Amino acid sequence: MDLKELYQEIILDHGKNPRNLRKTENFNKDAKGHNPLCGDNVHIYLKLNENKKVEDISFEGHGCAISMASASIMTDLVKGKEEAEVKEIVNDFLDMIKEKEELQNKILNEDEKTKLMCLSGVKQYPMRVKCATLSWHTLTSAIDDFQKIVNTES
Amino acid sequence: MDLKELYQEIILDHGKNPRNLRKTENFNKDAKGHNPLCGDNVHIYLKLNENKKVEDISFEGHGCAISMASASIMTDLVKGKEEAEVKEIVNDFLDMIKEKEELQNKILNEDEKTKLMCLSGVKQYPMRVKCATLSWHTLTSAIDDFQKIVNTES
Amino acid sequence: MDIDSIKKEFPIFDNKVQNNDLVYLDSANSSQKPRVVIDRIYDFYSKEFSNVGRSVHYLAVAATNLYENTRTSVQRYINAKDKNEIVFTKGATEAINLVANTFGQKYLEEGDEVLLTELEHHSNYVPWHFLRNSKKIKIEFAEINEAGEITIEAIKNKITNKTKIISVTHLSNVTGAILPIKEIVELAHSKNIPVLVDGCQGAPHLKLDMQELDCDFYAISGHKMYGPTGIGVLYAKKKWLDDLPPYQGGGGMINEVKKTGISYGELPNKYEAGTMATAQVIAFNESIKFMEKVGIENIEKHEKELLDYGLDILGKNNSIKIVGNPKNKGGVISFTIEGVHPHDIATILDEDGVAIRAGHHCCQILHEKLKLPATARASFGIYNTKDDIDQLSQSIENCKKIFNI
Amino acid sequence: MDIDSIKKEFPIFDNKVQNNDLVYLDSANSSQKPRVVIDRIYDFYSKEFSNVGRSVHYLAVAATNLYENTRTSVQRYINAKDKNEIVFTKGATEAINLVANTFGQKYLEEGDEVLLTELEHHSNYVPWHFLRNSKKIKIEFAEINEAGEITIEAIKNKITNKTKIISVTHLSNVTGAILPIKEIVELAHSKNIPVLVDGCQGAPHLKLDMQELDCDFYAISGHKMYGPTGIGVLYAKKKWLDDLPPYQGGGGMINEVKKTGISYGELPNKYEAGTMATAQVIAFNESIKFMEKVGIENIEKHEKELLDYGLDILGKNNSIKIVGNPKNKGGVISFTIEGVHPHDIATILDEDGVAIRAGHHCCQILHEKLKLPATARASFGIYNTKDDIDQLSQSIENCKKIFNI
Ligand SMILES: Cc1ncc(COP(=O)(O)O)c(C=O)c1O
Numbered sequence A, B: 001m002d003l004k005e006l007y008q009e010i011i012l013d014h015g016k017n018p019r020n021l022r023k024t025e026n027f028n029k030d031a032k033g034h035n036p037l038c039g040d041n042v043h044i045y046l047k048l049n050e051n052k053k054v055e056d057i058s059f060e061g062h063g064c065a066i067s068m069a070s071a072s073i074m075t076d077l078v079k080g081k082e083e084a085e086v087k088e089i090v091n092d093f094l095d096m097i098k099e100k101e102e103l104q105n106k107i108l109n110e111d112e113k114t115k116l117m118c119l120s121g122v123k124q125y126p127m128r129v130k131c132a133t134l135s136w137h138t139l140t141s142a143i144d145d146f147q148k149i150v151n152t153e154s
Numbered sequence C, D: 001m002d003i004d005s006i007k008k009e010f011p012i013f014d015n016k017v018q019n020n021d022l023v024y025l026d027s028a029n030s031s032q033k034p035r036v037v038i039d040r041i042y043d044f045y046s047k048e049f050s051n052v053g054r055s056v057h058y059l060a061v062a063a064t065n066l067y068e069n070t071r072t073s074v075q076r077y078i079n080a081k082d083k084n085e086i087v088f089t090k091g092a093t094e095a096i097n098l099v100a101n102t103f104g105q106k107y108l109e110e111g112d113e114v115l116l117t118e119l120e121h122h123s124n125y126v127p128w129h130f131l132r133n134s135k136k137i138k139i140e141f142a143e144i145n146e147a148g149e150i151t152i153e154a155i156k157n158k159i160t161n162k163t164k165i166i167s168v169t170h171l172s173n174v175t176g177a178i179l180p181i182k183e184i185v186e187l188a189h190s191k192n193i194p195v196l197v198d199g200c201q202g203a204p205h206l207k208l209d210m211q212e213l214d215c216d217f218y219a220i221s222g223h224k225m226y227g228p229t230g231i232g233v234l235y236a237k238k239k240w241l242d243d244l245p246p247y248q249g250g251g252g253m254i255n256e257v258k259k260t261g262i263s264y265g266e267l268p269n270k271y272e273a274g275t276m277a278t279a280q281v282i283a284f285n286e287s288i289k290f291m292e293k294v295g296i297e298n299i300e301k302h303e304k305e306l307l308d309y310g311l312d313i314l315g316k317n318n319s320i321k322i323v324g325n326p327k328n329k330g331g332v333i334s335f336t337i338e339g340v341h342p343h344d345i346a347t348i349l350d351e352d353g354v355a356i357r358a359g360h361h362c363c364q365i366l367h368e369k370l371k372l373p374a375t376a377r378a379s380f381g382i383y384n385t386k387d388d389i390d391q392l393s394q395s396i397e398n399c400k401k402i403f404n405i
């Protein structure tokens, strides 16, 4: 294992200065996520326009560098995408963290993919996978309008 | 260990043909004993006369050769004794089974003691000690008018 | 199947017990452990020990993975649909208490009925008895027939519109009767009644398929499956685990905890409060794998052969009365000898190294019904041989001699 | 005391963890096991295995005696008055659930209050929360002071004439605060209120004397006392065990079982339903004997030295904030580093073989009060050395470097 791969500059940067760490005004979808193991919390706010495009996305919460960076990068990347595209990106990311070598989606460009792959270092740290995926699971809940709190412990 | 010591002729005899296996008419004291481990049951009936002498003693119940023989020999030996003497014999027997080499009481004669010592073989079989002592504990309860059912598992 | 080489995998048989070879015929009580299980515990404590699920350091991560691997193995072994339908408990007794308590809390009311059978072990009666006291429910017992079996009719006879749950053993630890679980479940489900199966004697000896059996709950003890003590499994359909309240409260089973309220964790955490029996769960994986390696079909076949052999030999002995004569029977022979109390039998057999059990086997209801205060019981495991049964038979002769029969 | 030779008795330290020596600072979570304990389990399964209490054959008798010997050892170790005041459970969590459930059933009614503290582990809150739901009781929390302690005044402040039981930790697994149990018990008893002590962190680190403490209940986890997983102890005064209803139902805890009713067994059987964690109980005797051999005074002294050394070294580091500053403190240092989340600290330390725990340590109430979502925690056991703390300190520096602090 290599810590440097986990804590790359970009992760540390997003972890320390997370983008979109605020609350979207007039959001029309939201969901809360919680990791009971460590107490990490995230609240995702989403504003979809009439064409189901992500007009704005933001989050509030606290957590480790990995979870903050993951939420930060995620919100950056899905902004402006359509709902269906967002879902594809989310699933692709979760598959990659779980088992796949590479991202498969054709929505993100290579730069964006490279950015996202920075989070793949977490695969070597099974207990930290939940940190990286919490905000993504929560985003799915927001889109699907699940009222239940997402809980990554199980 | 030696099975022959445990299953002596006298034990087998008392086990198969227990003395006093009946119910005393007009008993004035009684108690039930139960071993939840194996389901052995005994019910002791006692008739003390006005001088607190054991006018009659009997028992009902079922159990292994050891427990039946023990009840049989016990009832034989305490008949005609005074309440205080009975208690002394009971305690002496229980002490002997527990730890003492010999019986200490001066109430029983040598023949009677020899008979009682036939039960000492059980000391080498810790799980069977309860079989040998159930009726004795129950006799104590009867004398003390304990309403609680005696239970030798603990 | 080569029993001799299987037997060699159980270190206990390398040692003499009071100068005798051990003839262990008490597996229905608890089975012996193969080397792989014992070694796994040793290695885990020696090289890998950590608590699971709570720390992020290397040993904790590794232990957590091992722990969850056992869940996957159990799921595979009993063919459960979902990994999270496997809850670890300290034993079958706790598993049944868990269901009785949580189902009782939520669904049982005064006058409701719980249907058991006369074959049940105390562990599948006392937990329901608690509800008789606290909730004023009734307990009904399906009756055995002459053969010591529970037929589907016996169950049907006792179902009323008040019956809220049926809880039955898979295989009687006294008569050996194997219950028609699939039929019972079908019948029960046709009336919307859930079924709990006490699988203590089923899991070590019968091929299991939860999706085919379709029961709602199935309780297992690890120590009867060549596994460690202190570990059991509750299989429950996911819908029940989602629906029922938690059983014990503590660390690990919560989601969010505030002074004013608590939300509970998701499956499987909801039912695993506090530090679990980590080492035992991890080693239990080896029991499952051991049984898979031997093959449950082979185990069934071998034990059936032993049973037939044993019934034949003991059946020829006129002094012996065998308790129950079920058509569908597992490797358990309970018997009495006229004139010798079962405890005396057990003590005398023990002198030859033959370990059997005597008493009511935690089935007082059955023994009362049979009008027998106690029975002697020989029960089989994968390591038993026909020689063991010959020795049993011979020691019984010795017993008769001592008692002049 | 020669720590090096004591450390050699723990096989785990013979192995590298990811090429590093293991610096195990997670003993408050679970302790490592000495060879005597591991060997005892191995030998028991290999040569002596049998279920206890139920069969009369040789192995069963021997196992039963070994099992009961542990009860005697625990009695001696905690100086309980009576052997039957020792009940074996699967862990402290179960022990607390047992008391909450049975005491709650019998004595708690709507509006009654249970008094806990803000330091409590979830295992000493959730079981009481169940009663808040089922019985409409109230739960009060004695508040911590600035130092992260619970004073006798904090308890006094929250006692009302509705307080029916007080349940408090002996030693906080986060701030390390040692509570004034004796004073709390005296105060409580003067108002006829029983006291349960969550002794999870007390038993492994402090000299115990039940007759002197005089508490009504004391809960212990074996796995934090250098013992196996899956074994715990509930100490309870005999009067309570006689008085309270049973907790789980099953084999072994009954007296007589009939279709119409059941009478329960006497102590200690009443609270030990089903097949217990036999091997674990038997091996736990070795943990007790191991601790007796080292000497609890020596353990206390050694851990105090480590604590002072650790507080000194970490205290000098300006980036580190230590959580709580109790006067009377056990071997636990919880801390935060400004700018690095505890989970990141734990992962980075782990890379050097330093095992600590990060999170809320099952104490969300406390963390909410402290306004800290999570903390990092180093906790000590008998095998830790000052070198371990030096390594901790050095790895923290590495952590700061990665995060550019
Ligand atoms: C103070 C305290 N109480 C209770 C517990 C729960 O103990 P267990 O998980 O062993 O049941 C722990 C340990 O996790 C603890 O530290």
Ligand SMILES: Cc1ncc(COP(=O)(O)O)c(C=O)c1O
Binding pocket: C028, C029, C091, C092, C093, C094, C121, C123, C124, C169, C171, C172, C173, C198, C200, C201, C221, C223, C362, D250, D251, D274, D275, D276
């Ligand atoms: C049929 C049956 N049910 C329940 C039990 C109880 O299992 P345990 O004691 O392992 O909890 C047993 C074994 O003793 C059994 O044979």
